[in-house]
Amino acid sequence: MIKVKNLKRYYGSGSTTVKALNGVSFEINKGEFVAIMGASGSGKTTILRILALLDDATSGEYTIRGLKVSSLPEAERSYYRLTQVGYVFQDYALINEMTAAENVYILSMMEGKSKKESYKVALEALEKVGLKDKHDRIPDELSGGEKQRVAIARAIAKKPDIMFADEPCANLDTRNSEQVLDVFKDLNDNYGQTIVMVTHEPWHVKYVDRVITFKDGVMVGDEWVEDR
Amino acid sequence: MIDDIRVGVLIASSSIKRGNKKTLLFIVFVLSLIFMNLVFLPSMIGGMTVLFTGIMQDYPYGDIVIEPTGDNTYINNADNVLQKVRAVEGVRAATKRLDVGASIEHKQNVVGVTITGVIPTEEYEISQYPYIIKEGDFLGELSRDEIIIGSIISGTSTTFGEIYDDLGETRVGSLVDVTYSNGVKRTYKVKGIMEGNFELVDLNAMVHYKEIEDVYGLDKGKATSVVVRIDEPGTEDEMKAKIREAGVNEQVFTWADKSETLIRQALQSLGAIDVMSKFVGLIVGAALILIIIYINILNRKKEIGILKAVGITPRSIVLSYAFLSMFYVSLGIFAGLILYLSLMFYFQANPVVFYETMEIRPQIDVMLVIQSIVTMLTLSVIAGTLPAWSVSKESILKAIWGR
Numbered sequence: 001m002i003k004v005k006n007l008k009r010y011y012g013s014g015s016t017t018v019k020a021l022n023g024v025s026f027e028i029n030k031g032e033f034v035a036i037m038g039a040s041g042s043g044k045t046t047i048l049r050i051l052a053l054l055d056d057a058t059s060g061e062y063t064i065r066g067l068k069v070s071s072l073p074e075a076e077r078s079y080y081r082l083t084q085v086g087y088v089f090q091d092y093a094l095i096n097e098m099t100a101a102e103n104v105y106i107l108s109m110m111e112g113k114s115k116k117e118s119y120k121v122a123l124e125a126l127e128k129v130g131l132k133d134k135h136d137r138i139p140d141e142l143s144g145g146e147k148q149r150v151a152i153a154r155a156i157a158k159k160p161d162i163m164f165a166d167e168p169c170a171n172l173d174t175r176n177s178e179q180v181l182d183v184f185k186d187l188n189d190n191y192g193q194t195i196v197m198v199t200h201e202p203w204h205v206k207y208v209d210r211v212i213t214f215k216d217g218v219m220v221g222d223e224w225v226e227d228r
Numbered sequence: 229m230i231d232d233i234r235v236g237v238l239i240a241s242s243s244i245k246r247g248n249k250k251t252l253l254f255i256v257f258v259l260s261l262i263f264m265n266l267v268f269l270p271s272m273i274g275g276m277t278v279l280f281t282g283i284m285q286d287y288p289y290g291d292i293v294i295e296p297t298g299d300n301t302y303i304n305n306a307d308n309v310l311q312k313v314r315a316v317e318g319v320r321a322a323t324k325r326l327d328v329g330a331s332i333e334h335k336q337n338v339v340g341v342t343i344t345g346v347i348p349t350e351e352y353e354i355s356q357y358p359y360i361i362k363e364g365d366f367l368g369e370l371s372r373d374e375i376i377i378g379s380i381i382s383g384t385s386t387t388f389g390e391i392y393d394d395l396g397e398t399r400v401g402s403l404v405d406v407t408y409s410n411g412v413k414r415t416y417k418v419k420g421i422m423e424g425n426f427e428l429v430d431l432n433a434m435v436h437y438k439e440i441e442d443v444y445g446l447d448k449g450k451a452t453s454v455v456v457r458i459d460e461p462g463t464e465d466e467m468k469a470k471i472r473e474a475g476v477n478e479q480v481f482t483w484a485d486k487s488e489t490l491i492r493q494a495l496q497s498l499g500a501i502d503v504m505s506k507f508v509g510l511i512v513g514a515a516l517i518l519i520i521i522y523i524n525i526l527n528r529k530k531e532i533g534i535l536k537a538v539g540i541t542p543r544s545i546v547l548s549y550a551f552l553s554m555f556y557v558s559l560g561i562f563a564g565l566i567l568y569l570s571l572m573f574y575f576q577a578n579p580v581v582f583y584e585t586m587e588i589r590p591q592i593d594v595m596l597v598i599q600s601i602v603t604m605l606t607l608s609v610i611a612g613t614l615p616a617w618s619v620s621k622e623s624i625l626k627a628i629w630g631r
């Protein structure tokens with residue numbers, strides 16, 4: 001489903017060049033739940049942003065279902081982001097002036113669904129992250145964990161082909177983290193949702209199928225989790 | 229596109245509903261001042277113009293004035309001219325006048341004046357003279373031994389009292405001796421004192437038209453001028469042409485032709501100031517609207533990045549800012565309109581006094597108000613669209629994370 005080949009991402013130029021990604025190749029197939037792990041600064045966020053079409057690689061190739069998305073024009077990338085890709089940010093990235101429900105249903109509206117339908121979709125998604133009763137709160141009225149769960153609801157509402165999450169549990173306590181990971185697992189098990197999640201936490205491994213490990217911008221490990 | 233609009237409206241409305249109310253208030257306040265700036269000064273200048281032009285029209289010249297050709301002192305067949313003029317479509321009223329030089333004497337005080345012979349009943353339709361009698365009454369059809377004198381001559385002008393010679397204590401009922409330029413002497417009773425707070429009027433005197441005919445032994449139908457009022461202000465030049473076409477061979481002038489150079493120049497420079505103030509107001513307004521909206525958008529750069537990142541089309545984002553700034557500007561126009569109208573009402577009731585006596589009441593120019601509204605709305609769309617467009621073109625990472 002996703003395929004990257006010799007992907008490189010350099011920041012800056014000359015002597016100050018940071019080689020955040022230095023030739024990464026892998027393939028992720030439909031229905032996989034993949035964790036990307038590695039030390040801080042190893043390039044996890046960088047690869048995720050490129051996969052989610054938020055950033056461009058310096059060189060290399062990136063295809064989704066055979067389509068070379070690394071060279072798509074912005075309008076089509078935008079369409080891909082809207083319809084095929086869900087992204088959960090490390091820092092929630094909610095619109096502060098919109099309620100939880102609005103933050104979620106704006107995407108359905110963008111896809112052309114009616115307001116009523118969009119609202120229904122939003123409530124369903126919020127229910128999955130356990131926030132249905134707080135749908136009319138604005139982000140300022142929610143805890144950090146709740147904000148992140150709204151962000152997750154936003155990402156899963158459109159039932160994307162691939163979902164990316166950059167340390168989605170960084171701001172959640174264990175109980176909340178488990179709740180979120182259960183949602184991910186549920187999506188993965190029951191809807192075949194492909195998920196790529198960056199994480200630091202070794203205990204998250206038990207939720208995933210596969211662990212890709214990064215170090216200094218290159219892939220140093222790719223293991224399947226046996227007993228899950 | 230419909231989806232873009234719906235999403236744009238959602239973004240804009242949530243930002244209005246839950247955005248910072250103080251910021252909104254401030255933006256609207258500044259925008260209302262911009263609107264005021266566009267319409268207020270032109271209104272005052274309009275008021276000044278109306279004042280100046282009004283004087284020329286209301287007293288000496290009407291809308292159009294017909295005078296003798298060449299060196300002739302009189303229009304010889306004024307009744308014939310009047311007949312032709314009155315038949316012209318668009319003429320509201322016309323009358324003839326006889327201006328002569330004279331001196332007035334009262335208790336050893338002598339003042340040189342212009343005496344105008346008028347047909348009193350006709351003047352009501354033509355000029356403001358009948359309406360500015362501050363003491364006594366205007367002339368009547370049978371007034372033959374009566375005179376109206378200006379307040380400066382009578383010595384009762386509060387404005388010009390010190391500057392000009394006057395007759396001392398002349399009041400309604402006082403007898404004055406008039407020596408006409410041909411040497412004929414008459415004694416008149418002062419029937420009324422007129423005050424227009426304008427030298428042209430208050431230094432003048434007025435008797436019945438027949439009186440002048442009599443004194444100068446004129447044949448019937450002589451006049452020094454025929455004064456015409458028209459139905460449609462602003463059509464003076466067309467009417468002038470029509471009157472000529474109707475076979476009037478005397479000299480035909482509009483009030484503007486006749487206005488003294490000074491006033492013409494004043495009006496011209498007022499016009500220039502008017503154009504300049506509108507221009508400057510527009511530039512300053514446009515710049516301010518752009519700056520306000522731009523700062524507002526810069527503050528929401530991250531939000532724009534997030535919206536883009538989750539798949540909202542740049543077009544919806546740009547639209548939302550166009551809606552947003554249109555909303556701000558509409559509120560600003562609304563507030564500005566209220567502010568403007570209240571100021572207009574205030575100055576209508578308490579006119580600005582100019583040269584101590586000329587009261588300037590600002591004129592509401594509806595066309596200009598509409599123009600300003602349209603201009604500001606147009607600017608708001610541009611001001612909302614351009615910066616949002618440029619920000620939405622930025623890379624997502626840069627917009628969200630600043631690098």
Ligand SMILES: Nc1ncnc2c1ncn2[C@@H]1O[C@H](COP(=O)(O)OP(=O)(O)OP(=O)(O)O)[C@@H](O)[C@H]1O
Binds near residue numbers: 039
């Ligand atoms: N915009 C940028 N400009 C310059 N260098 C950058 C930029 N973004 C990231 N980097 C660098 O690229 C490298 C990889 O960063 P990245 O954010 O991908 O790490 P990470 O694995 O997500 O780390 P963490 O676990 O701390 O989130 C780091 O050395 C980082 O300093």
Ligand SMILES: [Mg+2]
Binds near residue numbers: 044045046166
């Ligand atoms: Mg990271």
